[in-house]
Ligand SMILES: [Zn+2]
């Protein structure tokens with residue numbers, strides 16, 4: 026798929042056109058051209074180190090989504106994207122290197138065009154990395170919290186003075 030078409034899809038999902046979505050789209054373009062594909066069943070896992078506009082391009086264009094669990098967010102504040110392909114056991118990491126010297130004030134539209142004209146290699150530091158993807162999303166039992174009675178994933182229940190409670194109730198207890 027052409028980059029303009031990818032960008033169009035991503036911006037419809039995201040809600041607006043912006044340089045962030047262009048950066049995410051360019052990262053996806055590289056992934057699609059290098060052995061990663063749209064992933065309805067968790068074949069591809071994306072690990073992102075930011076939660077800005079760019080990540081919406083990854084969700085809609087690669088189907089690495091928050092709900093399926095094949096989008097993992099680390100809150101590191103870095104424009105870095107790692108893709109794992111469970112089929113080929115390949116992994117690649119793209120780190121944004123901000124190659125743009127925005128000399129004069131460019132409009133958003135001009136910035137977007139500039140980003141989309143670049144080769145991914147010009148915009149990202151790209152390297153193959155070890156294949157050690159996060160585990161598949163697990164389905165596990167839910168147990169009611171002793172305090173609020175809301176069903177809670179068993180692995181997220183906290184133990185407090187002999188009671189099992191959800192994280193929300195636990196935090197209130199600890200205050
Ligand atoms: Zn945006």
Ligand SMILES: [Zn+2]
Nearest residue numbers: 170173191194
């Ligand atoms: Zn609770």
